Amino acid sequence: MSHRQIMEALSGLMLGLFVAILSSTIVSTALPTILADIGGGQEAYTWIVTAALLAVTATTPLWGKMSDLVSKKLLVQLALVLYILASVTAGFAQNAGMLIACRVVQGIGAGGLSALSQVIMAAMISPRQRGRYSGYLGATFAVATVGGPLIGGVITDTSWLGWRWCFYVVVPFALIALVVLQKTIHLPVVKRETKVDWLGAFFVTAAVCLLMVWVTLAGDKYPWLSWQTYVMVPGAVVLGLIFLLVEAKAREPIIPLRLFRNGTITLTSMSSVFVGVAMFAGTYFLSQYFQLGRDKTPAMSGVMTIPMVAGLFVASTLSGQIITRTGRWKAFLVAGGIFLTAGAALLGLIRHDTPYWQVAVYTALLGVGIGMMMQNLVLAVQNQVATEDLGSASSLVTFFRTLGGAIGVAALGAALSNRITHYMQDGFASLGIPMPATQGGEANLPDLSKLPVPIRQITEVAYGHGLADIFLYASPFAFIAFLLVLFIREVPLKTASGLQQSAGVPAHSAAAAAQQPAATALAEEELMDGISIHGSVSGADGTAVASATVTLISLQGRQLGRAVARHDGSYAIDSPGAGSYVLIAAAEGHQPQATTVVVGNEPLTHDIVLSGTSGLAGVVRALADAVPVADAMVVVTDVRGEVLATGKTGPAGTFSFDELPAGTFTVAVNASGYRPVALPVEVGAAGITRIEVELRSGAYLQGTVRAGADRRPLNDARVTLLDAAGNVAGTATTGDDGTYAFTDLDAGDYTLIASGYPPVATSMTVDSYGGEGYDVELGHPQQ
Structure with a gap:
């Protein structure tokens, strides 16, 4: 701006x-x-x-x-x-x-x-x-x-x-x-x-109100050390702690x-x-x-x-x-x-x-x-x-x-x-x-x-x-x-505004204009007397790009003028005189473009076409408590299944992919301790498409199959897990140590069937965290 x-x-x-x-x-x-x-x-x-x-x-x-x-x-x-x-x-x-x-x-x-x-x-x-x-x-x-x-x-x-x-x-x-x-x-x-x-707003207001009532009245309406103090001060502390708990969740x-x-x-x-x-x-x-x-x-x-x-x-x-x-x-x-x-x-x-x-x-x-x-x-x-x-x-x-x-x-x-x-x-x-x-x-x-x-x-x-x-x-x-x-550590001030940071404008690009000595005078679109450069700014589809910023600089990097495109995409800017210059055009949702223009003794017409940019960004959270999920793997594939981009979420559960083509994609997300999820996403031709992904916690079940009087681990036993509707949720074959395991389960009721000797069926309930030690003992009826 x-x-x-x-x-x-x-x-x-x-x-x-x-x-x-x-x-x-x-x-x-x-x-x-x-x-x-x-x-x-x-x-x-x-x-x-x-x-x-x-x-x-x-x-x-x-x-x-x-x-x-x-x-x-x-x-x-x-x-x-x-x-x-x-x-x-x-x-x-x-x-x-x-x-x-x-x-x-x-x-x-x-x-x-x-x-x-x-x-x-x-x-x-x-x-x-x-x-x-x-x-x-x-x-x-x-x-x-x-x-x-x-x-x-x-x-x-x-x-x-x-x-x-x-x-x-x-x-x-x-x-x-x-x-x-x-x-x-x-x-x-x-x-x-x-x-x-609203809950957080209520508790912070209640805590502050109670504290202020105590401060106002103590020493006047009642002594500082009184039963009112013993009720109000701990009460304000408790309300403050509840507020912190609410904010954490x-x-x-x-x-x-x-x-x-x-x-x-x-x-x-x-x-x-x-x-x-x-x-x-x-x-x-x-x-x-x-x-x-x-x-x-x-x-x-x-x-x-x-x-x-x-x-x-x-x-x-x-x-x-x-x-x-x-x-x-x-x-x-x-x-x-x-x-x-x-x-x-x-x-x-x-x-x-x-x-x-x-x-x-x-x-x-x-x-x-x-x-x-x-x-x-x-x-x-x-x-x-x-x-x-x-x-x-x-x-x-x-x-x-x-x-x-x-x-x-x-x-x-x-x-x-x-x-x-x-x-x-x-x-x-x-x-x-x-x-x-x-x-x-x-x-x-x-x-x-x-x-x-x-x-x-x-x-x-x-x-x-x-x-x-x-x-x-x-x-x-x-x-x-x-x-x-x-004790505050001084950090150099950023040179990109909040909107520029959202649009992904590099800091050095924003800094370049700030460091020019003539920027302040020219920032108000005051054009110098000289030879005019004019034209229109449009997108790849031919539509006008309003509010695009057009900047004229010398070959040595000195800013000479700046203009903002009107609602129909037209712009006009004056050069100091005949010569070669660099014309830079930028607009939100479009790739910036720099071109060299040669100005003669007559006004120059120069139209600018900006290509659109698009991207995908979002946040991954746990469905149960909305806590951000860090280090989750995010994979973007096209309709043919080709992988276009991969990345991991940061500490705040966020991810972003720049310069994706417009179209329909599949976003797959998986993380340790959660069930994987895939969802379709429509990415527009310009701007950043934002999504939120919620992951369900994946339960697990594991144990050991034993047989015989000495309850030794049984190798090569077949274990089948049925859900509450009787559908097969998974099958496994035990190894040399007799162990089996099922992962990525939904919480609920299951039936575990183990065979190798006469089969044994066991009913169980698996919560969202799963369970360990569901051991099964097999044997002949006479045993």
């Missing part, structure tokens, strides 16, 4: 992501005002934030897995529709409970937008080039983060609008995003049988456990948990600090968060550009961990009267750390996985980041409630009066403008000091994230 096509496609994604982040930051600024209106204290504040994060956490891997199976475009549109409906309903909320329920649905939609934006970008753009475009997503995050508090503050401070418009204002943006996505996203749809892992798990065999994926996932704690602490608790600790209006609190957002914007954009140029990314993760830790630790030193310039510097450091780590952790994972796991792996990082954020916000919110109560008690004690029952962490969030001056000062001091403690608690988690990224 050209730069222009990529930016057009990303525009809808960035707008959708902007909507998700904007509503979140608008709400975080308006929450003190909202809860003062509909009722609710620090606990309600925490749960309104946490409910959305929990929904994002539970559904992100589900969205990611579904994107590997069905239309990515349809999924992102569905996420937007859910988001619109939830936002409109939230605007009518009458109490904190209704608002929390709406935030759950908003979180489901936001989980889809967050996960799918990364997945779709990975499908279109190679890891080497992705840093540049990840910077654009980071910039979108930054603009929405700074715009949300400003818009939310203005709406909340405007009497004729009111806080409910904080939810309504995002709806037009979401509707525009729907239209833009429909026009700009054009990705191939994977069509195959799918089975969504699931045919299409939402979190493929095999991904964690890769050390980079394991370390980035663990690091994302701790980054989430520090990241969401900064974005959700800063507004409270400015409004309740420094008595600023919602609009002004939004303005005062600009340094953090500016740091995030600059760090994500610049790091993305540098990564694209150099291909080196680990240094930015390490530096991000240092900035994140420093920013959180320094914010732990602030008070309600700390000079703003100091707060601005500390928040900027926090923003720089977030900007360097957030997108680049995803990039590190995407660079490590195969294209079929791109959605699952991308959503994995987002899942663990939001999981850390959800648990972190819940835990830090509970700690904040406790610290505020503590500091307000100290404040009232210093005045020599008891603290009113309506004050403290459990009370409704205060409206400072309505409080007497002494009470307002106590409240500001309590919130200023309490929120600083929260950042101090978050700093060790940021430091752990820094330690983890130190």
Whole structure:
């Protein structure tokens, strides 16, 4: 895809992501005002934030897995529709409970937008080039983060609008995003049988919910060491173990456990948990600090968060550009961990009267750390996985980041409630009066403008000091994230996008264009003034090949121009002048072609015919438990029985054969411990035909035939095996040691007949694993 096509496609994604982040930051600024209106204290504040994060956490891997199976475009549109409906309903909320329920649905939609934006970008753009475009997503995050508090503050401070418009204002943006996505996203749809892992989604949600309820209420509603703790914590652990068991058995798990065999994926996932704690602490608790600790209006609190957002914007954009140029990314993760830790630790030193310039510097450091780590952790994972796991792996990082954020916000919110109560008690004690029952962490969030001056000062001091403690608690988690990224091994970034990898484009072919210095300027189909080369691109059958890429290079290998064929297959590209050049044409489902063209002083007409490519790929699984079967032999034969291709499945049970001719073939598969299977397959004229093969376990039966008083092994005895219907399932003749064996049996009832002496018939049942030691004794009646 050209730069222009990529930016057009990303525009809808960035707008959708902007909507998700904007509503979140608008709400975080308006929450003190909202809860003062509909009722609710620090606990309600925490749960309104946490409910959305929990929904994002539970559904992100589900969205990611579904994107590997069905239309990515349809999924992102569905996420937007859910988001619109939830936002409109939230605007009518009458109490904190209704608002929390709406935030759950908003979180489901936001989980889809967050996960799918990364997945779709990975499908279109190679890891080497992705840093540049990840910077654009980071910039979108930054603009929405700074715009949300400003818009939310203005709406909340405007009497004729009111806080409910904080939810309504995002709806037009979401509707525009729907239209833009429909026009700009054009990705191939994977069509195959799918089975969504609803059971896994249930158990991971249940485990996280139970853990978060415990974290939120422990130390407030009941002691940390109490019977509730002894029930909830082991219960969450058991639910987590059940989730792991379900994922190990699931045919299409939402979190493929095999991904964690890769050390980079394991370390980035663990690091994302701790980054989430520090990241969401900064974005959700800063507004409270400015409004309740420094008595600023919602609009002004939004303005005062600009340094953090500016740091995030600059760090994500610049790091993305540098990564694209150099291909080196680990240094930015390490530096991000240092900035994140420093920013959180320094914010732990602030008070309600700390000079703003100091707060601005500390928040900027926090923003720089977030900007360097957030997108680049995803990039590190995407660079490590195969294209079929791109959605699952991308959503994995987002899942663990939001999981850390959800648990972190819940835990830090509970700690904040406790610290505020503590500091307000100290404040009232210093005045020599008891603290009113309506004050403290459990009370409704205060409206400072309505409080007497002494009470307002106590409240500001309590919130200023309490929120600083929260950042101090978050700093060790940021430091752990820094330690983890130190051990991540830096792997050179791939130069082929997800779709190119699926189509089998070699890395060096994709790299060639990326390494040309003129590629960026020419990628937008800006043709140079010169002599035109034009014509049409068609397939072997004469049909037009739309969207074929035609590239003009010099004989020295320098890229001179590039064009994309129109819907009728026509193309036009300008050469610098008369001379000899190389014209390269490539299209998905076709063999690339390079030809030498000689350009004179007149426009040159040059038609291109591309031959189609076809192939066969698939996966072999056990029928009983859907576990992939490794080292299975796969043989492809034609209608005459001629062997065309053979190969063995890999560790994931996958196999592939490239450049097969179109036609009908027979695929035979056999593996140790399974019954062989053969099935017909129709391979199309272009593209990869994908199949799934299921193998049944093959049972076996063996034993020894003995005869005589001394029960000696009997040689040359005939053994016949009949199935339950009386049909002969197999025959065997014993050797010198008297043994016999039958393999590749179906589980069921059988009759074993041995002869050589008077025959003996024995009934038996063979399970799916077979059996050993079915010995038979023969003898004359008088014996």
